[in-house]
Amino acid sequence: MEKFLAMIKFDDRGLVPAIIQDADTSKVLMFGYMNREALLITLKEGRTCFWSRSRKRLWIKGEESGFFQQVKNIYLNCENNSLLIKVTQIGGASCHNGYVTCYYRKYLPEKDTFRKVEKRVFPPEEVYFRSDK
Numbered sequence: 107m108e109k110f111l112a113m114i115k116f117d118d119r120g121l122v123p124a125i126i127q128d129a130d131t132s133k134v135l136m137f138g139y140m141n142r143e144a145l146l147i148t149l150k151e152g153r154t155c156f157w158s159r160s161r162k163r164l165w166i167k168g169e170e171s172g173f174f175q176q177v178k179n180i181y182l183n184c185e186n187n188s189l190l191i192k193v194t195q196i197g198g199a200s201c202h203n204g205y206v207t208c209y210y211r212k213y214l215p216e217k218d219t220f221r222k223v224e225k226r227v228f229p230p231e232e233v234y235f236r237s238d239k
Contacts, residue, residue, distance in 0.1 A: 107149055111142060115187040121157060122189060126167075126200065129178040129192040135200040136208040138167075140189070152177045154191060171233045173197030199227040202234060 116122050121139040128135055138156040140148065144164055147155040154167045154175040168174030175193035182189060201208040203226075210224035 107146075110149070110182075111145065113182065113186050114142075114145065114189075115185065116142065117187070121159075122187060124154075124156070124189040124191055126154060126175060127190060127192050129194055133207055134209055135175075135193070135195060135206070136167075145189075148177060148191070149180075154193060167200070168196065171197065171199075171202070173199055175200065202230060204228045204230045204233070 114122050120141045122141075122145070124138050124140050126135045126138065127133065138154075139159060140155070141157040141164075144155040144157050147153075147164070147166070151166075154177060156165055156167065157163075158165050166174070174196045175191075176196060177191060177193055179192040180189060181191075195206070199206050201210065203210070205224045205226055207224060210222055211220040212223045213220055
């Protein structure tokens with residue numbers, strides 16, 4: 107594990123980009139950043155952990171929603187500066203807006219607009235903004 111961590115070229119903020127992909131469907135689920143600690147937690151626990159640049163803290167995917175990502179495989183690109191992590195998505199959705207993937211909108215250049223191409227799996231207000239949390 108230490109040899110792998112030593113290979114990673116973290117950026118000047120100590121972060122490495124991570125693309126999260128469904129291990130079965132190959133659908134890209136999301137994109138996030140990991141610092142060394144987040145990657146270490148991911149490796150040890152087998153669930154994705156990220157560094158939130160906006161909240162300035164670690165967060166495990168699913169800690170609030172219960173929709174965790176079980177790590178199947180981790181790939182390192184040829185320049186050692188980005189990760190591809192294949193996961194099993196628990197709960198059917200990875201996007202906090204209630205979609206399977208964060209990439210649920212397709213750009214339509216002829217109209218210069220976007221169209222939703224995925225169906226919502228859950229209403230986000232019922233998962234993230236409940237008063238009983």
